[in-house]
Amino acid sequence: MKAALKVQVQTQLDQFRTTAGWSEGAGTFQIYFPLEFIRGLYGESAVAGAESAAKKPETRPPPSPPGHQSKWDVQQFMGVFETTRDTSAYATIIDHDAIFQSLGWETTTFADYPSVCDDNAKMVLMPLIEELDLPNNFRRYNCERLVEEMKHHRMTGRWSERAVLEEFFFALSEIPPEDERISKANEKKLGGLLGSGKWLSDSDHCSWDGITCGSTTVGPGARGMEEEDDDANKKTRCDGKMDVDQLLNIPCPPKTAVTKIDLTSIPYMNGTLINNLYMLTNLHRLNLMKNEIQGTVPESFSEFKKLEFLDLSDNLMTSQLPRNLPSTLEEVWFENNAFTGSIPDDFSRFEALRFIDMSNNQLTGTIPSYFAEMTRLNSLALAGNKLTGSIPDFDAPGMDVLDFTDNKLTGMPDIFPPDLSELKLGSNQLKGPFPDSKLFETLTLLNVTGNDFTGEVPTKLELDDSEEYFNLWRSFGCDKNTLCKSGHNILCSPGYFSPVGAVSELGPCQVCPLSEDELEKKALGQTTCSSKDYIAGDVDGDGVLSEREILQLFYVFTGGREWGTDFQKHWENVNTKTCDLPGVSCGGDGEVIAITPNNAKLCAGSSDCHGLPSEIGMLRSLQIIGLSGASKLTGTLPPEWGKLEKLNVLKLDKCSSLKGAIPTEIGNLKSLKILDLSSSGFTGQLPSELGQLSDLTTLNLSLNSFRGSIPSEISQMKSLKQLVLSRCKLKGRIPENIQNLQQLENLELYGNNLTGPIPSNLMGMVSLKRLDMFSNKLTSSLPAELGLLKNLQIIHLKENRLSGTIPAVIGVLPSLTWFDVSNNNITGTIDPIFGSSSSLVDLKLGGNRIHGPIPNTLCSNKKIHEGLASKYGCDAILCPLGTYSKEGYATSSSECKPCPSGQSSLHLGASSCVSISQREILAMFYDVMGGESWDEELRRGWKTLPNECDWSGVSCDDNGELNTLAFQMRQT
DSSP: OOOOOOOBOHHHHHHHHHHTTOOSOOOOOBOOSOHHHHHHHHOHHHHHHHHOSSSOOOSSOOOOOTTOTTTOOHHHHHHOOOEEEETTTTEEEEOHHHHHHHTTOOTTTOTTHHHHOSHHHHHHHHHHHHHTTOOGGGGGOOHHHHHHHHHHHHHHSSOOHHHHHHHHHHHHHTOOTTOTTHHHHHTTTTTTTTTTTOTTSSSOGGGSTTEEESBOSOOTTOOHHHHHHHHHHHHHSOBSSOSEETTTTEEOOOTTSEEEEEOOSOTTOOSBOOGGGGGOTTOOEEEOOSSOOEEOOOGGGGGOSSOOEEEOOSSEEOSBOOSSOOTTOSEEEOOSSOOEEOOOGGGGGOTTOOEEEOOSSEEOSOOOGGGGGOTTOOEEEOOSSOOEEEOOOOOOTTOOEEEOOSSEEEEOOSOOOTTOOEEEOOSSOOEEEOOOGGGGTTOSEEEOOSSEEESOOOSOOOOTTTHHHHHHHHHTTOOTTTTTOTTTTTOOOTTEEOTTSSOBTTBSOEEOOOOHHHHHHTBOSBOOOTTOOOOTTOSSOSSOOOHHHHHHHHHHHBTGGGTOHHHHHHHTOTTSOGGGSTTEEEOTTSOEEEEOOTTOOTTOSGGGBOOOOGGGGGOTTOOEEEOTTOTTOOSOOOGGGGGOTTOOEEEOTTOTTOOSBOOGGGGGOTTOOEEEOOSSOOBSOOOGGGGGOTTOOEEEOOSSOOOSOOOGGGGGOTTOOEEEOTTSOOEEEOOGGGGGOTTOOEEEOOSSEEEEEOOTTGGGOTTOOEEEOOSSEEESBOOGGGGGOTTOOEEEOOSSOOBSOOOGGGGGOTTOOEEEOOSSOOEEOOOGGGGGOSSOOEEEOOSSEEOSOOOHHHHTOSSGGGGTHHHHGGGGTOOOTTEEOSSSSOOSSOOOEEOOTTOBOSSSSOSSOBOOOHHHHHHHHHHHTTGGGSOHHHHTTTTTSSOGGGSTTEEEOTTSOEEEEOOOOOOO
């Protein structure tokens, strides 16, 4: 907490009070307020008097707050505040009575506070925010709200739940609470929380997205608990309607109390947790997974009395694991963070704990033995840490899952839980003979690869989950007596190897010729072989991949068993010929030329998805890859696909789970004509090698997250007709040499951050029909050269920073149907030639600085905007001054409305009205009258001098209001 400013002011305050006109006796006071506050309330004289006796303050008394002379006691007000921090209760102790009495408010009934809440009262209360270490979001509150919070705190020792949620929001989003335009500036980047999500709105906070009040049921988004007893949970727990929790036999929380917070995967949630969150006393479930939350778990979390579920997984949390978490916890999900240190002994008191996942952190030390004594513990996951030592004996009934994968564990236990179904011990340092199969009798999944076991794998183990790939490769013809031997689903036997040490999605264990000494070691689960490389998908072990084996690998990698029954019955039948597989086409020579598994549910089971196999690049006759709409397909675009020299079509559009950069090898696909990677998850810079695709006719990379600029090499794609790079987060200028794309018909670059001018040398793009660059940051004026592109049908340039006037030559374009330059900085008038166009049907010019007159040819045009001019006249083109509409012109659903009293519009085609200053009116006059062409003397000061009364020809009265305006009319 910030230290209070405490200044002994006996002499200084004496002098200040005397010179300020107060006659009360002097005293010694502790000033609790910062000098900035004194300056704001009583003027510089108060600061001077408080700081130094040598500097004489003003002699006139400071003004008393209007209407409160009898209630404001400055002496009392300056001396009443004191604050301490109680570290055991994590609460701020505030002398509420002293605060309210100093304001003259009745502290028992608070009856007087509404009548005294004015700007002066808020001026008094606002310093409390900083000096008492109150939540920053209090800066946004008006006086009434501040007093309500003080009242609530006085009664309960806590802030209101709404205030806590607001503080929570600002801390996580790192948005300054004082930002008055918060919703407009941040609505999009916070996943809609501030818009449709209602956060910070006037609506009841129980209606905010992710907030639940009154209910303690598990509900959607639950993890371990939902799988086991969700139905029973819904019937017995509080659902917002019950009065008693039938499961725990305790009263249900109030229906207006916050019980659950679920803010999963919110963009830009990268702040920290707050201490005051524990003030949500009825909170049962807190789910903040998959954000970028930083820092530590506050120690005040120990004050939660009812918290059962805590999920902070997939964040950026650091430091040691929190101690003193509430003992009511049943589920703790901390995986995929950066927690350090050992697992604290404090966890041993969590008698209700059922699920713990602390995988993929940086934990050290050993696995505590107390985990084995937790009788309710169902799942314990500690994978991906740096844990050492032996695995303790586990004999607790009810334990279902143990996952200690990827640590540095060296010893096996003698006992595993009697009901264990999943055991994952892969990638440790476990050694010695393979354990007795009796340890694993109840298992359905066992992973012990990546260790140093010897001997033989028991063949009696029946492991349902790990049999999947084993049986799948057998269905593809893998010999059960050699490569797919029993036990290979657990570990490759001596003389065999695979990259993971067992049968996997990559294929069966393959033979590794060993010397007699090596065979004698009986090493299980070998991952490498000194005499040969592993060939993924090589089912028959001949060292060469057939087309069928490559396709089987594709089937396995993309979760083929989820594609659909029609695919499965053919793809898993070894007797089905390659060219008879659904989704596969062959040429006359029987070689595969197309992979288009339409309607196949690729990667529908996400745990079975391993991405796109690089081996597809070995299908040298392949011409078409069509995987559009595979939204769950993960992984990256393999560089090896650059070997497909005959590929004509590559469609991976709407594959939103694909990631990574477009490989530079894409430039080797010299036969490619259509490349569509739109609406996916590609990142990185656009490779300049795209320019090598000279036969390409369609390039669509829209709706990805690239960085950098458009490579100039793109101008080398001489055959290109469709170039769509919209909403790609591209920056920089549009390449000047883009004019070399003479075959281009469609140019879409909208929704990026492109800057600079529209290239003026576009006249080379003689085939261009659509020019779409709206919502960028393009500057300068509209190039008149656009009028030379006779095939142009659409010009869409709204929401940029374009200036200058509209070239008349654009209105002559014979095929132009849509012209939209709305919401720019365009000035001047509209040339009448636009009204004579026989093709124009959409003309959108609102949100600029255009002035009249609007040509009569437009006001009577019966084609533009569906002929609305016949009903609204010129309003159908642009709303006149003093009016507005959403579109900037009259439509069938929104006419031009008069501006509210005291407001007007600055230009034609306004979408809103503003309070216009005298200076703005004169500046508009200057623009309309062509001020830039006035003589130098007449232009003197216009729009440059800060006071418009000093502009040439402008005269004002003593109050600064315009009196006369003199300017010279010139003959033309």
